[in-house]
Amino acid sequence: MANWHFNRFLQPRPLLNRMAMGSLALSMLMATTNLATAATTGSGMRILVVGEDSDSSTVSRQSDVFKRVTSELQRVMADHGHRMVDEEMVAVNCGWKIKTRRPKTELFEAAKLANSCDKPNTHSRFMAMFRMFADKKSAGYATMLRLRLVGEVYDLTTNELVTSITYPRDRAALEFSAPADCDKNCVTNHIGLHSADMATSVGETLGRILDGRLVGASYTEADNEHSANQQAQTKDNCCPDCCDTATTYQVTLRSFSTVRAMALIGMMSEEFPGYISHEIISKQPGIWKMEYVTQARVAKLDEWLNTMLMDMELDPDRDVIISILDGSLVLEKLSRDGQPLPRRVGPSFR
Incomplete structure (x- = not known):
């Protein structure tokens, strides 16, 4: 009787008739032999954005500048269709406490632990890490500020460095002036304005590189159009x-x-x-x-x-x-x- 019912289940029925048997077999093969492969339809991979501030010359995560850079990187890469994972939301969901002045090794460990958390919305495939270097000096007539932003992307599954970028690329740092009597709040405001622009450029570059990595060497504008059409169909069919x-x-x-x-x-x-x-x-x-x-x-x-x-x-x-x-x-x-x-x-x- 059990075998009879099992055979009945394998027979075509109204709902399953619409599923191509070849597609079902292919899905089974992919799911059982490559469990780490995402079946993304019109969406990018999940990316965790974190900031390294272990060096005393880097902007601390407690700073408003740090938060501006994080938000801008998330916004720009999300515009490329990638799904951004917020580190603070991960900490809340997993019951963690985020520290300041963390080295790169701790950030890697945190990302790996997040992927082992029971809640899937804490998981990510890539980790985008940034470091914002800032310093100031008095020039007598003005306050000179210097900024440098470094961005890196790591594949958390293969443990590979995907890419890295430093802004500005054509000089040691971005230099600009502020009033001679610029206090701490004044410096933060000036750095914040320029750091957001730098984060936009770095995020755009990283987003484009990830776009190419997700679709491989065949990445073209036609792929972008196809992805957009899939997103539109997802909305239209609901x-x-x-x-x-x-x-x-x-x-x-x-x-x-x-x-x-x-x-x-x-x-x-x-x-x-x-x-x-x-x-x-x-x-x-x-x-x-x-x-x-x-x-x-x-x-x-x-x-x-x-x-x-x-x-x-x-x-x-x-x-x-x-x-x-x-x-x-x-x-x-x-x-x-x-x-x-x-x-x-x-x-x-x-």
């Missing part, structure tokens, strides 16, 4: 009452067979309106974990999950427990395969 701001969930599938788990992932990524991206975090016997980014509202997501289970001949009240709480979505299969449920007719998700 009704106003169905979708909202993008939310990242950690999805856990418990006690599902590989075939059923792959079918679930396939439907959630190919048929659920508002879908943006997903990435397999880990796969162990009976347990799949993935990051799932969607614009779907919680109520609609719950409705579609129940519909999906019924289309797979599972009773949501008997066979599976659905739990959605604080960015966590758990589907736990309780029973073995039983009698099939009546199939619905018509569109599944709307």
